[in-house]
Amino acid sequence: MTNPSLLIVRDLHVSVEGKAILKGVNLTVNAGEVHALMGPNGSGKSTLSFCLMGHPKYHVTSGQILYLGQDMAALPPNERAAAGIFLAFQYPTAIPGVTIANFLRAALRGVRGQDVPVKEFRQIVKANLNALGIAESFMSRYVNDGFSGGEKKRLEILQMAVLAPQLAVLDETDSGLDIDALKTVAEGINALRAPERGLLLITHYQRILNYLTPDVVHVLVNGRVARSGGPELAHELEAKGYETFRDQETVTPVAS
Amino acid sequence: MTETWSEVTIDRLAKQLREPGWVTELRRTALARHRELPWPHPSDDVWRRTDVSLLDPSQGFVPAEPKLLQAVPLDHPQVARSLKPLDGEQLAARLNGSWLSPPALTGVNVQELSDAAKSSPAVVRRLLESNGLTDAEEKFASLNAAFHHDDLFIQVPGGVRVEQPVRLLHLLSVAPKQAVFPMTIITVGSGSSLTLIDEYISIPAGSSEPHLVNSRIELILESDATVHYVRLQRWAPTAREFLLQRATLSGGAHLTMANINLGAALSKAHIATRFTGEHAESRLYGFVFGHHTQHIDQHTLQDHQAAHTFSDLQVKAALQDQSRMVYTGLIRIAKRAQHTNAYQANHNLMLSRDAQAETIPMLEILADDVQCKHGASISPIDEEQTFYLMSRGVPREAAERLVVMGFVEPIVQQIPFAPLQEQLRQEIEGSLH
Numbered sequence: 001m002t003n004p005s006l007l008i009v010r011d012l013h014v015s016v017e018g019k020a021i022l023k024g025v026n027l028t029v030n031a032g033e034v035h036a037l038m039g040p041n042g043s044g045k046s047t048l049s050f051c052l053m054g055h056p057k058y059h060v061t062s063g064q065i066l067y068l069g070q071d072m073a074a075l076p077p078n079e080r081a082a083a084g085i086f087l088a089f090q091y092p093t094a095i096p097g098v099t100i101a102n103f104l105r106a107a108l109r110g111v112r113g114q115d116v117p118v119k120e121f122r123q124i125v126k127a128n129l130n131a132l133g134i135a136e137s138f139m140s141r142y143v144n145d146g147f148s149g150g151e152k153k154r155l156e157i158l159q160m161a162v163l164a165p166q167l168a169v170l171d172e173t174d175s176g177l178d179i180d181a182l183k184t185v186a187e188g189i190n191a192l193r194a195p196e197r198g199l200l201l202i203t204h205y206q207r208i209l210n211y212l213t214p215d216v217v218h219v220l221v222n223g224r225v226a227r228s229g230g231p232e233l234a235h236e237l238e239a240k241g242y243e244t245f246r247d248q249e250t251v252t253p254v255a256s
Numbered sequence: 257m258t259e260t261w262s263e264v265t266i267d268r269l270a271k272q273l274r275e276p277g278w279v280t281e282l283r284r285t286a287l288a289r290h291r292e293l294p295w296p297h298p299s300d301d302v303w304r305r306t307d308v309s310l311l312d313p314s315q316g317f318v319p320a321e322p323k324l325l326q327a328v329p330l331d332h333p334q335v336a337r338s339l340k341p342l343d344g345e346q347l348a349a350r351l352n353g354s355w356l357s358p359p360a361l362t363g364v365n366v367q368e369l370s371d372a373a374k375s376s377p378a379v380v381r382r383l384l385e386s387n388g389l390t391d392a393e394e395k396f397a398s399l400n401a402a403f404h405h406d407d408l409f410i411q412v413p414g415g416v417r418v419e420q421p422v423r424l425l426h427l428l429s430v431a432p433k434q435a436v437f438p439m440t441i442i443t444v445g446s447g448s449s450l451t452l453i454d455e456y457i458s459i460p461a462g463s464s465e466p467h468l469v470n471s472r473i474e475l476i477l478e479s480d481a482t483v484h485y486v487r488l489q490r491w492a493p494t495a496r497e498f499l500l501q502r503a504t505l506s507g508g509a510h511l512t513m514a515n516i517n518l519g520a521a522l523s524k525a526h527i528a529t530r531f532t533g534e535h536a537e538s539r540l541y542g543f544v545f546g547h548h549t550q551h552i553d554q555h556t557l558q559d560h561q562a563a564h565t566f567s568d569l570q571v572k573a574a575l576q577d578q579s580r581m582v583y584t585g586l587i588r589i590a591k592r593a594q595h596t597n598a599y600q601a602n603h604n605l606m607l608s609r610d611a612q613a614e615t616i617p618m619l620e621i622l623a624d625d626v627q628c629k630h631g632a633s634i635s636p637i638d639e640e641q642t643f644y645l646m647s648r649g650v651p652r653e654a655a656e657r658l659v660v661m662g663f664v665e666p667i668v669q670q671i672p673f674a675p676l677q678e679q680l681r682q683e684i685e686g687s688l689h
Contacts, residue, residue, distance in 0.1 A: 053647045054647075055643055056639070056643065076646060076652065077643060077646040077647045078646040078647075078648075078649050078650055078651050078652070078655075080647075081646070081647055081648055081649035082649050087647055089644070089647075092644065093638075093640045093641050093643075093644040095641050095644065095645070095658070095659060095662050096662055096663075096665075096666070097661065097662025097663055097664065097665030097666055098658050098659070098661065098662035098665070102658070103645070103648070103658070106645070106648075106650045106654060106655075106658060107645075107648035107649050107650055108649075109649075109650075110648065110649030110650040110651060110654070111648075111649035142662070159648060163648065163649065
């Protein structure tokens with residue numbers, strides 16, 4: 001193997017407050033690929049995303065997360081971010097009193113490991129605001145404080161664009177958006193596609209896949225990847241729903 | 257009371273300050289009052305969480321008459337910083353009760369109290385005699401009334417808009433076990449406006465012995481006056497403070513007040529706003545930055561005596577090390593004060609496991625057509641906020657720092673003077689660990 005895969009999730013078991021949520025997830029994302037991870041509510045999609053980012057509440061009981069060949073287990077979230085992982089949250093946290101400008105500056109400093117000159121920071125921000133059609137006044141608002149659903153998602157995409165991660169995980173970034181906001185978000189994601197980058201798109205609906213064609217689609221049911229396939233799998237899900245996968249899952253013996 | 261805290265000291269002060277005889281008489285009356293009043297009863301909710309004997313000057317403290325005060329080292333870093341005028345402000349600085357240079361303020365008359373007592377005796381007399389205190393408050397306030405010095409009378413006549421913010425800097429250099437009694441009276445005339453930054457700094461002369469500060473601040477807003485008042489408390493870490501700070505609002509007056517509490521080992525502050533005229537409004541903001549073994553006890557009173565009045569109050573404390581915050585807040589709405597809106601909030605952010613906070617809201621509402629709300633919280637830094645910031649590459653320590661600064665920011669925003677906002681942000685952030 002010349003290049004290690006961007007992300008390898010190997011037999012990952014995760015529990016939250018003592019309850020097992022992921023029960024052996026296997027997933028590989030290579031550079032240049034877009035993967036869609038679909039699944040019904042409660043299947044463990046968000047758990048996987050929090051786990052990739054290193055949320056302290058999610059305990060890996062066994063298995064591995066390898067990013068560029070390196071085991072992430074011991075790394076705190078900020079070091080995973082500095083390594084190039086980004087998670088766009090489904091429900092981003094509000095941080096009252098902290099402006100987006102200060103926040104982005106601190107984030108860029110953290111990811112780069114050194115201070116970013118004011119002038120360069122302004123240029124980066126301005127270019128990305130323009131590309132996403134966001135007004136400059138946005139920068140002086142407090143992070144997610146009193147934001148509408150659409151504004152929160154836009155801020156996630158802005159952060160992703162500014163930080164330019166190598167692996168982006170987007171957790172239901174498409175949910176709760178009207179069609180215009182959805183297009184903006186999809187464009188933001190498309191703009192990030194590059195041969196050296198990988199994207200893992202977590203979604204409940206097939207809707208956003210009209211704007212973003214995935215290379216691989218995975219179906220997560222009851223804490224396991226029940227099936228993987230090409231883009232056609234998303235259409236099959238749209239037509240038949242998750243019921244067929246649920247049935248398959250119930251006949252599979254589950255080790256407890 | 258010992259010999260030290262007797263009429264002998266009053267007479268010596270009177271002589272030094274060359275004040276009219278009636279002012280000295282008021283001092284004597286206050287001392288007599290202090291002697292007859294009991295110490296606060298241990299069952300009193302507003303007092304029992306602080307050992308008030310630590311604020312008793314007769315426990316080995318000596319009066320710091322102006323001539324006994326040490327010279328302030330003007331190159332002391334905090335002094336040097338505060339002596340530098342900020343862009344756009346008018347600065348008047350005092351050193352141990354005298355002007356560092358004669359004040360030249362546009363739109364504002366500033367006099368020492370002994371002079372004001374001669375030029376406007378009726379006004380000053382009324383102010384000095386005003387009461388409305390509880391016995392427990394008066395037990396301490398009467399000491400200031402008896403021994404006050406470094407006292408100022410600041411007046412904006414009616415119909416004057418003071419455009420430039422005024423910063424009044426009080427520098428006190430104190431020897432160990434000295435007690436000082438500053439008094440600042442501010443009256444703003446009908447329809448006038450003023451932004452005043454009232455800054456207090458004490459520099460102890462190299463000792464870990466405590467010094468005592470018993471302060472009184474009175475703000476009087478005549479009808480339709482608009483005042484932004486900022487108090488910067490930067491007492492030395494060995495200071496013990498009792499503060500009585502009162503604002504009285506006539507009809508249509510608007511007050512925005514920010515109390516920034518950064519220093520002292522022990523502080524017991526009573527901050528009251530009294531609404532005597534209709535349509536008066538006040539917005540009170542407080543920030544306490546607790547560190548080391550500081551003990552901060554704040555009591556606020558929103559005293560609505562007139563109808564159609566409005567008050568909003570928000571006291572926030574960020575507590576690190578083994579600091580302790582006690583907050584008791586009373587909203588009082590008189591029967592005649594119908595259609596009043598009053599709000600009170602106290603939020604405590606615990607930055608260390610060893611810090612402590614207590615918060616006690618009190619309501620006394622006699623009117624039946626009012627809106628009144630209070631809220632309080634005591635909580636550590638939110639883990640979800642920290643995680644969110646860390647997920648963007650911000651290391652834990654920097655993430656927590658951002659959250660704390662975000663917590664403080666709404667209070668800093670209330671300071672109507674950007675250069676001071678920036679200075680405070682840097683100062684607070686620099687003291688976080």
